[in-house]
Amino acid sequence: MTDFIGSPAAIAAQKNIRDRQAQTALTPAWVNAARVMAFLEPDKTGWDAIKQIAAQDRMVGFPLVNADEMRAGIRQNLGPEWDTRAWDALVGDADQVLAACKTVTAAAPLPEDSTVIYHDRPSDVEITEIQTLNAATGVSPYPAYFMRSEAVPVLTVAIKDARNRVVATASATMRYHPDCTLGRYVFAGMVSVTPALRGKGLGKLANALVLRESHRRFNWTHATENVASDNPVSRAMIRSCGLTAGGLVSIAASTTGENLTR
Numbered sequence: 001m002t003d004f005i006g007s008p009a010a011i012a013a014q015k016n017i018r019d020r021q022a023q024t025a026l027t028p029a030w031v032n033a034a035r036v037m038a039f040l041e042p043d044k045t046g047w048d049a050i051k052q053i054a055a056q057d058r059m060v061g062f063p064l065v066n067a068d069e070m071r072a073g074i075r076q077n078l079g080p081e082w083d084t085r086a087w088d089a090l091v092g093d094a095d096q097v098l099a100a101c102k103t104v105t106a107a108a109p110l111p112e113d114s115t116v117i118y119h120d121r122p123s124d125v126e127i128t129e130i131q132t133l134n135a136a137t138g139v140s141p142y143p144a145y146f147m148r149s150e151a152v153p154v155l156t157v158a159i160k161d162a163r164n165r166v167v168a169t170a171s172a173t174m175r176y177h178p179d180c181t182l183g184r185y186v187f188a189g190m191v192s193v194t195p196a197l198r199g200k201g202l203g204k205l206a207n208a209l210v211l212r213e214s215h216r217r218f219n220w221t222h223a224t225e226n227v228a229s230d231n232p233v234s235r236a237m238i239r240s241c242g243l244t245a246g247g248l249v250s251i252a253a254s255t256t257g258e259n260l261t262r
């Protein structure tokens with residue numbers, strides 16, 4: 001198991017984010033998004049601290065924002081050299097999401113001899129299995145400490161096949177400060193299915209299972225997930241779990257020139 005994963009720039013940012021966690025826990029507008037430090041309502045909460053952190057990490061995030069307005073804010077406050085990649089942010093309220101997820105889990109029984117395991121404090125071996133599947137599917141893995149819920153509550157589901165191999169995973173995290181505007185939103189995602197088993201409902205099932213179990217544990221009011229415009233399968237999966245696009249995006253701004261995740 002490695003604590004941090006990715007390029008040297010990504011690892012440096014992940015370490016900074018972990019080292020900043022005590023301050024993040026006291027700052028409602030700051031979000032430990034594991035792979036980037038994210039910020040809510042920067043126009044209200046102030047760009048000065050964001051500029052400092054952006055200079056250290058070279059990648060920062062802005063969840064659930066208007067694309068044009070936030071890109072203008074980034075250009076003006078951080079500078080024109082920052083790439084601004086956007087993912088559509090899909091959202092659903094608890095009733096809507098839980099009803100859809102119940103339908104998914106009822107319609108898609110687990111393949112024979114497979115098992116479902118939920119982790120909130122996975123062992124090193126379990127972390128390695130999940131990180132390895134994420135990395136193999138192009139989803140940038142969460143750092144180990146984050147998966148162990150050492151920063152914020154994180155729930156990961158692993159679906160294992162008859163030979164005890166993790167074939168699908170998804171996660172849900174209460175990453176937003178309780179006193180911020182998104183305080184009772186769960187952020188779900190990190191869905192990965194081993195290539196040989198794709199298109200059989202396993203991604204949808206993993207996503208639905210982690211949403212249902214995280215609601216039981218965290219009692220969130222809304223769920224949100226991000227999807228890239230070129231990932232129609234992921235979009236269909238998230239929509240089947242009751243989340244819909246409302247015109248907002250999540251932006252990752254970076255000067256590292258790399259793709260942060262799918």
Ligand SMILES: CC(C)(COP(=O)(O)OP(=O)(O)OC[C@H]1O[C@@H](n2cnc3c(N)ncnc32)[C@H](O)[C@@H]1OP(=O)(O)O)[C@@H](O)C(=O)NCCC(=O)NCCS
Nearest residue numbers: 137190191192193198199200201202203204234236237240
């Ligand atoms: C995205 C991913 C998790 C989906 O898992 P999956 O098991 O392949 O997908 P499912 O069988 O559960 O299908 C999900 C939806 O996509 C549709 N779908 C599946 N394969 C498809 C394909 N090749 N073309 C079009 N639609 C497809 C399904 O019909 C379903 O939609 P529906 O509920 O409206 O019928 C999986 O493909 C994967 O690991 N991809 C790489 C990593 C990734 O992109 N993760 C998401 C980013 S967080």
